[in-house]
């Protein structure tokens with residue numbers, strides 16, 4: 001596995017519809033429904049629990065938040081979906097914001113998050129199809145692994161991936177215990193090595 005560690009992570013910028021994305025370099029974005037653990041994953045990876053605001057009211061994040069890591073690449077916290085109570089106009093805004101970024105050509109890799117305890121929703125499946133449509137390479141991460149018995153975690157993660165219509169593998173992750181952190185960091189190392197050969 002790639003030897004890779006996160007040494008430094010800083011908030012960079014928030015971008016809304018029509019805004020300007022940071023250019024250049026590898027961009028790895030978290031997608032998933034509201035409350036699945038996107039911000040917690042970023043914080044856990046970066047060992048900084050104040051970095052990405054962990055919202056207590058789901059669906060509140062309506063901006064794309066960029067974090068600069070190791071002065072070398074970007075982790076991107078995308079707004080979540082599946083907030084049933086969100087007004088239609090909000091949902092449409094979300095769609096346009098996501099589409100603009102997904103089609104920008106700036107995105108290197110997507111970490112798609114699914115809750116290890118639940119079967120993927122129709123919206124998860126739609127999101128996954130969108131990822132395939134835009135042809136962005138992805139890794140599936142099954143969050144909140146600490147909520148399941150250890151012996152069931154890998155199997156549940158893989159089953160969720162299969163139900164999504166993806167190859168049946170997801171990395172079980174816990175932001176509480178940092179389980180899965182080494183594996184996700186190794187993925188990031190491999191993504192960087194792929195994108196910047198010879199570095």
Ligand SMILES: Nc1nc2c(ncn2[C@@H]2O[C@H](COP(=O)(O)OP(=O)(O)O)[C@@H](O)[C@H]2O)c(=O)[nH]1
Pocket residue numbers: 032033034035036037038039040041053054055056058059080143144145146147173174175176
């Ligand atoms: N037990 C547990 N709770 C988690 C984990 N990750 C996130 N949470 C909790 O789930 C809620 C939503 O997390 P957040 O990162 O804000 O989700 P986001 O909306 O996808 O960014 C918060 O209360 C977190 O503390 C995890 O791995 N284990």
Ligand SMILES: [Mg+2]
Pocket residue numbers: 038039040053054055061077
């Ligand atoms: Mg969040």
